[in-house]
Structure formats: C-alpha cells, structure tokens
Amino acid sequence: MKIAVVTDSGSNIYHQNVEMEGLYKVPLQIIDQDKVYLEGETITIDQTYRMIYDGKLLKTSLPPLGRIDELFEQLKEEGYDLIFGVPITSGLSSTISAMVTTADRVGIPFDYFDCFATASNQLHLATSARILFDKGYDVEEVKRRLEVSMLDSVTFVIPNDLKHLARGGRITPMAATLAGFMSIKPILKVSIDTGGKNDAYSKVRTMSKAWDVVIDYFKEKKVDENCLICVAHVWDPEKGQQFYERVKSNFPTAEIFQTDLISTVGVHTGLGCTAIQYIRKVNLD
Numbered sequence: 001m002k003i004a005v006v007t008d009s010g011s012n013i014y015h016q017n018v019e020m021e022g023l024y025k026v027p028l029q030i031i032d033q034d035k036v037y038l039e040g041e042t043i044t045i046d047q048t049y050r051m052i053y054d055g056k057l058l059k060t061s062l063p064p065l066g067r068i069d070e071l072f073e074q075l076k077e078e079g080y081d082l083i084f085g086v087p088i089t090s091g092l093s094s095t096i097s098a099m100v101t102t103a104d105r106v107g108i109p110f111d112y113f114d115c116f117a118t119a120s121n122q123l124h125l126a127t128s129a130r131i132l133f134d135k136g137y138d139v140e141e142v143k144r145r146l147e148v149s150m151l152d153s154v155t156f157v158i159p160n161d162l163k164h165l166a167r168g169g170r171i172t173p174m175a176a177t178l179a180g181f182m183s184i185k186p187i188l189k190v191s192i193d194t195g196g197k198n199d200a201y202s203k204v205r206t207m208s209k210a211w212d213v214v215i216d217y218f219k220e221k222k223v224d225e226n227c228l229i230c231v232a233h234v235w236d237p238e239k240g241q242q243f244y245e246r247v248k249s250n251f252p253t254a255e256i257f258q259t260d261l262i263s264t265v266g267v268h269t270g271l272g273c274t275a276i277q278y279i280r281k282v283n284l285d
Helices: 045-053 065-077 095-106 119-134 139-150 162-167 173-181 207-220 237-250 263-269
Strands: 003-008 023-026 029-032 035-038 059-061 082-085 110-112 153-158 185-190 199-204 227-233 255-260 274-280
Touching: 003 065, 003 119, 023 065, 023 119, 029 263, 045 255, 045 263, 059 263, 065 095, 082 095, 082 139, 095 110, 119 139, 119 153, 119 227, 119 274, 139 274, 153 207, 185 207, 199 207, 207 237, 207 274, 227 237, 237 255, 237 274
Parallel strands: 003 023, 003 082, 082 110, 227 255
Antiparallel strands: 029 035, 029 059, 153 185, 153 274, 185 199, 227 274
16 A cells, blocks of 8 residues: 655654655644745744744644645545645644545545644654555554554643733733743643643743753653653753753753754744653654
8 A cells, every 4th residue: 555644844844854755744834914924835933933033923824725635636646545644733733634624525545643742743753654654564553653652752831931922812911920020930731631732731930940840750751762852942042952951961861852943833932932842762663
C-alpha cells in the first residue's frame, strides 16, 4: 500500500527544514486583520514576532481549505492509496476535521493520529510515521507505536507577557494587572490529559521557579536518553539559552535542542514566553 503522511506547519516543519520523501505539509494561517499569511511560506517566525512587538494583535487559523484540497487531489493523482495525517492537536485547531472532510470529498482513504500536541512532538510523530511506513508496518501498528510515545509526552508553556494574554481575551485585564504586580508566572500544560488544549497546570512567582516546576515534572516521568526534549522561546534567545542550559544540566543523557517557538503558539502567548516539551521516542525497530 502506498501511503502519504501529511502534517502542518504547527509541527515547525518549515522552520526546521525537514524534507522526507512521502512526507507532505500544509501551512497554518497567521491573520492580521484583513491580511492573511501562510506560516512558513509567506511569513517567518521572526516576522511574526516583529509584528507582535509592533503591537499587532494577531490571530491564527487552520490551513486554507483550498490548500488541503489541492494537496489531497495531488496525492490521489500520484497513486497514493491512503493519506495518513499527523496534524496539530484537535484541542487547538480544527485541522483534523478539515482533512477528514476533504479526503471524503476527494475520494481518497484517510486516517490520522491526534498527537495531542504541536511543535517538536508533532514533528517527531509525523517523521516517525513516515519511517515506519517505509519499513513496511501497517497503519494499525504505526498508530500503536505512535500512541505509546504520545502517552509519555507533554508540553509546558510559560507566558511572560500577561498583558498580551489579556489583549487576546485569554485572561481578564484585571487578572493580568494583579498577576504582573505580583510577578506571577502561569504554567500551561498541553497533553492528552488536557484534551490537547492549553490548560492551567500551576502558577509561581518567577520564571526561574516555573522552570524548576517543569524540570521536576520531567524527573517524575523519568525522562532519559530515550527521550527527545525541545526547549523553545518567543523572541528571547538569552532566556531560551538559560532555560536550555538548566534543562541540559538536569538531563545530560537526553537528546535536547533549542528553537524558536512556532508562530501559531507564540501569537497567543506573547513575547518572552518559554516552552518545553518531551516525548519518549517512537520505537522504529
């Protein structure tokens, strides 16, 4: 069976320049009033965060339906028997629903895996699916292996600009003012436990303490050399590097890398945000 794997820019696949035969991507949308940009194609992460710095209140949306339609038609013409989607979690986007509807209209079999995440964890699952299909594993076995890893993964997001959250309607202006006055840092969690949505996990007084909280969580989950850790930041490379160094000193055997947080998350969390993910690597043997 000839299977195509499709993901989206929420995985950071454009920024990380990942290219694999049989792995396809569509861009999510960054919206500035009446202007629409395609993440990774017509706007970069840096350009997005420059707009936020300039005071723009941006929004995000699923990939253009026309782009999903165009890609699925192309894959059908190329002789694929099945499209396997690994999109951004359904808790943050309706991309999965759009792909299901499009596949039905185009007339090509479609299956998917809800990663209950985005960014690095999503990309790891998508690329792992591609590798496993290339090795001859069937859909059920691929989904089983992805699920084992997904169940041992998490994303934590630590916003720094609470006024930005208030402007976006995610907390009240009064809450933002009080939290800012008290130097409170909320810690948001995204995982299967939260249904793939950003949910409150804890709140502490400083960013440093927030890092300690998530590091302790990772230790409880026994993160080790079999795990992939991603440390990310929103337009604050110095803070990102500090966080990375602290994580590296606590998990010296794990595979760790640092990057810019994807625009479609950073748009909502604001500048100065830090984030971290881990996932136990998919068994590719």
